[in-house]
Amino acid sequence: MTDRLSPTTLAHAAGRADVSGPAVDPGATTVGVVHLGVGAFHRAHQAVFTEAAAAAAGESHWGIFGVTPRSRRVVDQLEPQGGLYSVLTKGAGSTSLQVIGSMRDVAHLGSRSADVLAAIAAPTTHVVSTTVSEKGYHRAHDGRLDLADDAVAADVATLRSEVGGTTSDDAARTPVGAIARGLLRRAGHGTPITVVCCDNMVDNGHVLRGLVEDLLDAAGATELRTWLDDAVRFPMTMVDRITPATTEAHHAEATALLGLRDEGLVVAEPFRQWVVEDDFAGPRPRWELAGAVLTRDVRPYERAKLRMLNGTHSAVAYLGALRGHRMIDEALGDPEVLGLARRLMDEDVMPTLEAPEGVDLAEYRDSILERFANPATGYTTLQVAGDGSQKLPMRILGTVADRLAAGTVPAAAVRTLAAWIAFVARGRDVEGRELPLDDPLADRLREAASGDDAGLADRMLALRAVFPEQVADDPRFREALRTEVRDLLRTIP
Ligand code: CS2
Secondary structure, eight states, X not given: OOOBOOTTTGGGGTTOTTEEOOSSOGGGOOEEEEEEOOSHHHHHTHHHHHHHHHHHHTOOOOEEEEEESSOSHHHHHHGGGTTOEEEEEEOSSXXXXXXXXXXXXXXXXXXXXXXXXXXXXXXXXXXXXXXXXXXXXXXXXXXXXXXXXHHHHHHHHHHHHHHTTOOOOSOOOSHHHHHHHHHHHHHTTOOOEEEEEOSSOTTHHHHHHHHHHHXXXXXXXXXXXXXHHHHEEOOOEEEEOOOOOOOHHHHXXXXXXXXXXXXXXXXXXXXXXXXXXXXXXXXXXXXXXXXXXXXXXXXXXXXHIIIIIIHHHHHHHHHHHHTTOOBXXXXXXXXXXXXXXXXXXXXXXXXXXXXXXXXXXXXXXXXHHHHHTOTTTOOBHHHHHTTHHHHHHHHTHHHHHHHHHTTOOOHHHHHHHHHHHHHHHHOBOTTOOBOOOOOTTHHHHHHHHOSOGGGHHHHHHTXXXXXXXXXXXXXXXXXXXXXXXXXXXXXXX
């Protein structure tokens, strides 16, 4: 049997071809970052930048304390490996493996909440970052914190009693709750800190700040709120790296390279990009030494990435899945899908964008299509199709609102939404194969989708959690969506 990757077996991997890392000495690295949401994306993105930055700067205090807010799976993968894991990078004609040593601890929030809160409060921690996905923030329709959510309400109640002086042993239930309670402990010594949101959301840093403030306000934490204004920063970021789910075939490839079995393996494309607003309350890893861009204004990058890359990813995923394609690259080989992707970017999205400094939008479009077409990365349409109710407002509806305001109905964006609606309503592709619905609002979506096809578009448009009134009530948009939905449904039995 192949040995498992761990601090003791690591030496066996030394000198193997196409294997590198760790770039830091895990044993000598201390925690400086607490990260909530240690999924594949974090492990293939921020953790890689942070390790490269620490190595380049010769700094040993940027180890990561990874926290899993929901499932224990990553803890079970990484704990027996002393936090070590590897990133399998797959380009069109190249494969390499990099062992990462910066993950110094991993904890499940429900099981080790006290350790997580203490780590956020530790004066040696300077950054708290998050990749908990859109739904992990528990936002209500209006974008504010969903105080009616049970887990949020529990965090409000606990924070209220802690503000009143009674420290609680109850575990933090949500990422925002953990941040707020960690900050309460930190306010005791007052060392400033920066909270870095790394999810694909419009205005991500400001959104997270608003949610933390909502929680503090609901808990009556007035003094903490004042301290937050003084000492805590929430920069905006744009993050980008395609990280498909790890398969057994990836494991076999990684084991052959490493000579060890890595249960924490993640897979990624060669491309990686991170643009971070340079607004920190204290020290930070020197991410620019690892290729990140630190800038004053992240918005143009964030908007371009969300609308061009993520919006098109969703378009390719829904239309591709409906037309029977399992993989994103395979879907792009279908002229119908490629045509939609191109029209979406050229006709609908690009007119709404201000090009970020030094970026040519046509080249950006081409590079996105090239990355999607990389068969080595192996991304499935279903992986991108998940959580549509959370993703589409960020990726597509901003484009729709801007184009409608400019007097035009964005046809490709409308077709993308129609493809999502057909995906939800039919739950099958052209060949009758099942397309499972993975969405936090699945029940409400199914309910809206049931009924006659003629009224489907209107029933979906009535979902305020997805379609803002201003867009849903636009008669030109409604009519176009009805037509597209009808048209697409005819193609699916
Ligand atoms: C994708 C993203 O799964 C999805 O919804 O669109 O995860 C995408 O791969 C990343 O944002 C790329 O940076």
